Amino acid sequence: MSRSPSLPDRPRLDLDPEMSDAERLDAIRQHYERMVRVNEELSERLDETDDRREELMEEVDHLKRRNEVLKTSSLYVATVEEVSDEGTIIKQHGNNQEVLTEPSPRIRKELAAGDRVAVNDSFSVQTVLDDETDSRAQAMEVEESPTVTYDDIGGIDDQVREVREAVEDPLLTPELFEEVGVDPPSGVLLHGPPGTGKTMLAKAVANETDATFIKMAGSELVRKFIGEGSRLVRDLFELAAERQPAVIFIDEIDAVAAKRTDSKTSGDAEVQRTMMQLLSEMDGFDDRGEIRIMAATNRFDMLDEAILRPGRFDRLIEVPKPNAEGRAQILRIHTRDMNVADDVAFAELADDLDGYSGADLASLATEAGMFAIRDDRTEVRMTDFLDAKAKIEENEDSGPVMAFTDYQY
Numbered sequence: 293m294s295r296s297p298s299l300p301d302r303p304r305l306d307l308d309p310e311m312s313d314a315e316r317l318d319a320i321r322q323h324y325e326r327m328v329r330v331n332e333e334l335s336e337r338l339d340e341t342d343d344r345r346e347e348l349m350e351e352v353d354h355l356k357r358r359n360e361v362l363k364t365s366s367l368y369v370a371t372v373e374e375v376s377d378e379g380t381i382i383k384q385h386g387n388n389q390e391v392l393t394e395p396s397p398r399i400r401k402e403l404a405a406g407d408r409v410a411v412n413d414s415f416s417v418q419t420v421l422d423d424e425t426d427s428r429a430q431a432m433e434v435e436e437s438p439t440v441t442y443d444d445i446g447g448i449d450d451q452v453r454e455v456r457e458a459v460e461d462p463l464l465t466p467e468l469f470e471e472v473g474v475d476p477p478s479g480v481l482l483h484g485p486p487g488t489g490k491t492m493l494a495k496a497v498a499n500e501t502d503a504t505f506i507k508m509a510g511s512e513l514v515r516k517f518i519g520e521g522s523r524l525v526r527d528l529f530e531l532a533a534e535r536q537p538a539v540i541f542i543d544e545i546d547a548v549a550a551k552r553t554d555s556k557t558s559g560d561a562e563v564q565r566t567m568m569q570l571l572s573e574m575d576g577f578d579d580r581g582e583i584r585i586m587a588a589t590n591r592f593d594m595l596d597e598a599i600l601r602p603g604r605f606d607r608l609i610e611v612p613k614p615n616a617e618g619r620a621q622i623l624r625i626h627t628r629d630m631n632v633a634d635d636v637a638f639a640e641l642a643d644d645l646d647g648y649s650g651a652d653l654a655s656l657a658t659e660a661g662m663f664a665i666r667d668d669r670t671e672v673r674m675t676d677f678l679d680a681k682a683k684i685e686e687n688e689d690s691g692p693v694m695a696f697t698d699y700q701y
Contacts, residue, residue, distance in 0.1 A: 367410040367418055375403050382411060391415045438495035438505050445489050445496060446625045447618020447650060451611050455480055455493055456500075458607045459584045463501045463537050477606035479574060479585035481545070483592035484611035487651030490588040493611070494541040497586070503537040510547035513566050521548070521566030529573045529583075537582035545587040549599040567596065574604045613649050616642045622650050626657040633673045641677055656680050 307316055374381040379392045380403060395403060395417035403409070408421040442452055462469060462476035469476050482490040491507075498505035508528060513521050532538040542548075549567050574585060587605065589595065599605065614622060619642035627636075645653065659680035664672045 367412055369421070370409055370411050370415075372403055372405055372407045372409060374405055375400075380417065382409060382415065382417070384411065384415075393417060438499045440492050440495040441499055442496050444625060445492050445650075446621035447614030448489055448493070448611055451482075451489075451609050452493065452496075454607060454609050455482075455497055455586075459497045459539065459586060460501055463503060463582055463584060478603055479587065479605040480607040480609060481600070481605040482586065482588040482609050482611050484590070485613055485649060486590050487649035488611045488613055489650045490611050491541070491543060492650075494539060494586045494588070497584075498539040498541075501537060501539070503539045503582070503584075504532070504535040505539050505541065506532055506535070507541045507543060510542055510544040510549070513542075513548045513570070521562060522569035525566060525569045525573055532583045538584075540583065540585045542585075542587040544589065545599070546589045546591045546594045549596055550594045551596045567599070571598060571604065613647065614653075616646075619645050619648060619653060622653045623657060626654045627672070630657065630661055631671050633671045635674045636672070636677065637674065641674070641681075645681070652684070656684060659683060 307319060311319065368384055370382040370384045372380060373383050373390065379394045380400070381390055381392055383390045393411070393415045399417050399420065402420050403417070410418045410421055412418055445452060458477040458480045466476075482493065484490065494507075495505055497503075506528065513524055528540065532540050548563060548570065550563075552564055552567075585605075592610075600608065616639075620638040623638045623642060627638075645656070648656070656677065657680075660672050660676040663676040663679050664670070
């Protein structure tokens, strides 16, 4: 065991009776100086001891808190299903077990159906938890107003017009639909190959209407535990209701709305429950207000017929790969901030890019700029685009490669 360093000895003053007055004065002066040094050393020791005491007190407090946590039983998250005179019905998350319990009068006043609560092993309500919408919305990409505009989209002019009629016009001029006496389309489903501009189209609509853009991948709605996917769908629409005008965009909707099968596995059953909740929210007994629904898929053939019927997705818009004119337009969009040489002929280049999607063309423009940088040039030439085309096609022939950039096109 280590010992604390010993304290300095207290100086003693010994005066010889035979000393002269001068010698006595010198001895007293030396004694005083020794006393000062000892006092300074003791003050330093005292400061060090105080610091150490504070550290030990903090450690003691930390250990006390840990001890209290260890002595406290775990609490479980549950949802209030019903509040009545007979008691409160709660459903525990994870196992969906429903229990009738009687909370304390203080907590009972705060409870309402739909609240999240913490319960102990006896299902006694211990506290009311904060609303979980914001925490669950972390899986959703929320933008108050995206920066994408229609000028950033090329090659799909007809599709842009159809989407604006179905989504933008009801938000900007609802009185026009009332005067004509027709209900606006309930939802828009964009389908087509990857990289053709489906996500950008949805963002552009949200930008033009100053609506909140709420994006969620369909795969995020597929959850492990029973009821989680359905609850996330409800949160999705509740979040849109709080932030309306809003555009809900569900990407890869085929992950949660695929054709139903006779499979009896729990995973398939949960996906179907989630889809039923989605259908219910899309139907809605209440007017959704200024909320428009858009979805996208690369596998239109996999979708269940129930999701495609009128009243859910009234507009089915195919977004194909662009033609030669559209490819030239997209190349001009992605090179408008680049220093392009006069010899670059976009129309001629686009003719040789059959089968390229918008994302492919964006990657081509970036790769062409990289060829110019490698040659220490600030101007991108036609040869750079041709070299970039050759490189991309070579990578496609050799198998999948990691894209140089990640475009949401």
